[in-house]
Amino acid sequence: MSTDKIPYKIYLSESEMPTAWYNLRADMKNKPAPLLNPGTGQPLTAEEMRDIFCDELVRQELDETTAYYPIPQEIQSFYKMYRPSPLVRAYCLEEKLQTPAKIYYKFEGNNTSGSHKLNSAAAQAYYARQQGLKGVTTETGAGQWGTALSMACSYFGLDCKVYMVKVSYEQKPFRREVMRTYGASVTPSPSMETEVGRKILAEHPGTTGSLGCAISEAVEVAVSNPSYRYVLGSVLNQVMLHQSVIGLETKAAMDKYGIKPDIIIGCAGGGSNLGGLIAPFMGEKLRGEADYRFIAVEPASCPSFTRGRFAYDFCDTGKICPLAKMYTLGSGFIPSPNHAGGLRFHGMSPVLSQLYHDGFMEARAEEQGDVFEAAVTFARVEGILPAPESSHAIRAAIDEALKCKETGEEKTILFGLTGTGYFDLLAYQKYNDGALSDYIPSDEDLAIGFAGLPQVPKQT
Numbered sequence: 001m002s003t004d005k006i007p008y009k010i011y012l013s014e015s016e017m018p019t020a021w022y023n024l025r026a027d028m029k030n031k032p033a034p035l036l037n038p039g040t041g042q043p044l045t046a047e048e049m050r051d052i053f054c055d056e057l058v059r060q061e062l063d064e065t066t067a068y069y070p071i072p073q074e075i076q077s078f079y080k081m082y083r084p085s086p087l088v089r090a091y092c093l094e095e096k097l098q099t100p101a102k103i104y105y106k107f108e109g110n111n112t113s114g115s116h117k118l119n120s121a122a123a124q125a126y127y128a129r130q131q132g133l134k135g136v137t138t139e140t141g142a143g144q145w146g147t148a149l150s151m152a153c154s155y156f157g158l159d160c161k162v163y164m165v166k167v168s169y170e171q172k173p174f175r176r177e178v179m180r181t182y183g184a185s186v187t188p189s190p191s192m193e194t195e196v197g198r199k200i201l202a203e204h205p206g207t208t209g210s211l212g213c214a215i216s217e218a219v220e221v222a223v224s225n226p227s228y229r230y231v232l233g234s235v236l237n238q239v240m241l242h243q244s245v246i247g248l249e250t251k252a253a254m255d256k257y258g259i260k261p262d263i264i265i266g267c268a269g270g271g272s273n274l275g276g277l278i279a280p281f282m283g284e285k286l287r288g289e290a291d292y293r294f295i296a297v298e299p300a301s302c303p304s305f306t307r308g309r310f311a312y313d314f315c316d317t318g319k320i321c322p323l324a325k326m327y328t329l330g331s332g333f334i335p336s337p338n339h340a341g342g343l344r345f346h347g348m349s350p351v352l353s354q355l356y357h358d359g360f361m362e363a364r365a366e367e368q369g370d371v372f373e374a375a376v377t378f379a380r381v382e383g384i385l386p387a388p389e390s391s392h393a394i395r396a397a398i399d400e401a402l403k404c405k406e407t408g409e410e411k412t413i414l415f416g417l418t419g420t421g422y423f424d425l426l427a428y429q430k431y432n433d434g435a436l437s438d439y440i441p442s443d444e445d446l447a448i449g450f451a452g453l454p455q456v457p458k459q460t
């Protein structure tokens with residue numbers, strides 16, 4: 001009989017919830033490279049950034065030294081509506097796999113928007129309202145970020161304009177309606193409403209859009225309207241800071257039971273959930289206090305870490321946004337439309353990019369069929385229908401657990417289960433019908449994206 005007393009779900013009480021976010025950059029020796037002004041090629045100043053982002057978020061974006069940021073009381077209250085999120089011991093999955101490994105996952109899907117994105121949406125909407133702004137603009141791909149932001153904006157009393165990648169706008173009408181129900185306006189991108197949208201449509205008529213296009217549109221609307229600012233759901237340092245709440249809660253819950261993970265796994269789109277989950281653990285590793293293996297999992301059809309370049313690049317297709325130094329496939333890279341699993345952004349968080357470059361983290365790419373197979377295995381034993389994005393992490397967690405089965409090692413594996421898949425049933429339908437195909441870009445395909453990388457002057 002097992003003497004294991006770890007419950008299926010480890011919750012924190014309200015008084016155990018984190019009251020400050022953790023800024024991993026404070027513990028990094030090699031700081032992530034600064035954002036550059038695309039016009040001058042020089043580091044973006046706080047002044048320039050304030051046209052795009054609200055003031056407090058500019059401060060957070062640029063701050064590489066303050067380790068802890070107190071979470072404002074209003075945001076803590078908002079978090080209490082849906083947090084703490086459960087840390088689950090995947091006993092049923094372990095049983096199914098017959099593995100000696102101990103598997104845990106942190107489940108972020110217990111809110112209406114269905115993912116971790118609400119953690120940063122709440123913070124960004126709060127600071128915009130604090131500054132007296134009228135509203136915010138943003139892009140959304142599959143729609144999780146737009147949904148999260150529309151919830152946060154309605155709570156904090158802000159107008160919310162969402163540019164939604166056209167293919168998702170058409171394929172995911174239900175997400176669109178959730179956003180509209182929370183009061184957001186939703187426009188398919190590229191649209192005729194913006195200069196950059198009209199330009200992209202003229203150059204690529206019939207395009208199904210991309211996150212990069214939608215970002216360009218949302219930024220254009222924000223900078224041409226003084227009472228609006230732009231907000232982004234991933235990639236940026238500030239977003240990673242807010243998402244550290246995931247890792248802080250996880251660590252607090254594990255510490256209660258003396259659990260120490262050996263391997264920490266997360267899916268990587270723009271890097272925010274992974275960055276947030278690993279933050280306090282990576283902090284310990286960087287300070288030399290503990291060691292962990294970190295694994296980023298990305299789709300084989302959009303392989304920024306595993307096949308991208310570590311270079312300065314645009315975050316958007318319209319090339320109006322600041323340049324970020326990151327692992328990138330080039331801002332012109334658009335994943336094949338038959339890629340259904342999300343995580344479609346061409347770049348990656350500069351923080352995670354630097355850590356990966358410096359050897360603190362591993363990365364692997366997974367094909368769609370394998371990802372959905374893992375999703376179904378997980379759903380059938382753990383009860384939760386996972387988002388396809390999250391299922392990349394499930395795939396890697398299962399593979400690591402199966403390795404333990406071969407070697408007999410009792411490793412502790414932690415992964416981020418970022419969200420639910422209720423709005424991804426078209427993708428599940430394709431998988432169930434055996435009609436899910438993957439397109440893995442050839443080296444020639446990738447070369448086209450790399451050719452569009454900008455020339456950047458030497459930094460002084």
Ligand SMILES: *Cc1c(COP(=O)(O)O)cnc(C)c1O
Pocket residue numbers: 114115116117144145233234235267268269270271272273274343387389390418419420
């Ligand atoms: C947006 C999203 C992701 C990927 O974004 P990151 O910034 O890489 O975390 C992963 N899972 C779900 C459910 C999402 O909505």
